[in-house]
Amino acid sequence: MEGEGSRRGQAMSMDMDKLLYRPMEMSDIPAIIAIEEEAFTSPWTAEAFMNELTNNMFAKYLVMAYKGELLGYGGMWIIMDEAHITNIAMRSDLRGKGLGHLLLEQLQRTAVFYGATRMTLEVRVSNETAQHLYRKFGFQPAGVRPRYYSDNDEDALIMWAELDEERLKTGERSN
Numbered sequence: 001m002e003g004e005g006s007r008r009g010q011a012m013s014m015d016m017d018k019l020l021y022r023p024m025e026m027s028d029i030p031a032i033i034a035i036e037e038e039a040f041t042s043p044w045t046a047e048a049f050m051n052e053l054t055n056n057m058f059a060k061y062l063v064m065a066y067k068g069e070l071l072g073y074g075g076m077w078i079i080m081d082e083a084h085i086t087n088i089a090m091r092s093d094l095r096g097k098g099l100g101h102l103l104l105e106q107l108q109r110t111a112v113f114y115g116a117t118r119m120t121l122e123v124r125v126s127n128e129t130a131q132h133l134y135r136k137f138g139f140q141p142a143g144v145r146p147r148y149y150s151d152n153d154e155d156a157l158i159m160w161a162e163l164d165e166e167r168l169k170t171g172e173r174s175n
């Protein structure tokens, strides 16, 4: 049975010094769109990402890269002390190896750096993988947005988490 340790081990067997997080750049957008299109049934367009990077002063978007290759990305709007995750996705061939966990932790660290104390997101009620990940970070369901996803009229679960500033600043892993 593939357990927590073995999944994480796969990410840890990478040369972690070469795993980096950096702000998303316009030149990343074609690679982002390729991941976005395999990850979501209603993917954002290149224009939507361009708009976020150029016109939205609240937006912070990060990419995770390894040896020059883009593995995943995530973004959020930080407004006052609240960070609202807009999207997070890993390349499909790299899922389940612990990388999404690392990326979400980095998003939380970035949110704390910019003064956020709480984080929220919406997730499809059917997306158990993502919900499992979020619960590990202390996200709790706080309501439902009925028929939020127009492609299939699926409800969104709204989740909130308090950001543990001390843990994130010391770099200690969530469990």
Ligand SMILES: CC(C)(COP(=O)(O)OP(=O)(O)OC[C@H]1O[C@@H](n2cnc3c(N)ncnc32)[C@H](O)[C@@H]1OP(=O)(O)O)[C@@H](O)C(=O)NCCC(=O)NCCS
Residues within 6 Å of the ligand: 003, 004, 007, 008, 039, 040, 087, 088, 089, 090, 091, 094, 095, 096, 097, 098, 099, 100, 101, 102, 122, 123, 124, 127, 128, 129, 130, 132, 133, 136, 175
């Ligand atoms: C959600 C997503 C970003 C997670 O990234 P990932 O690299 O696959 O996640 P990880 O390998 O770090 O797993 C983190 C946790 O997610 C859960 N998880 C991962 N794969 C899972 C699976 N197949 N089934 C159930 N839970 C799973 C587990 O809780 C896991 O923690 P554990 O390994 O300690 O048990 C990724 O699956 C993805 O890109 N999905 C498509 C896009 C998407 O749904 N984004 C979220 C929108 S709200």
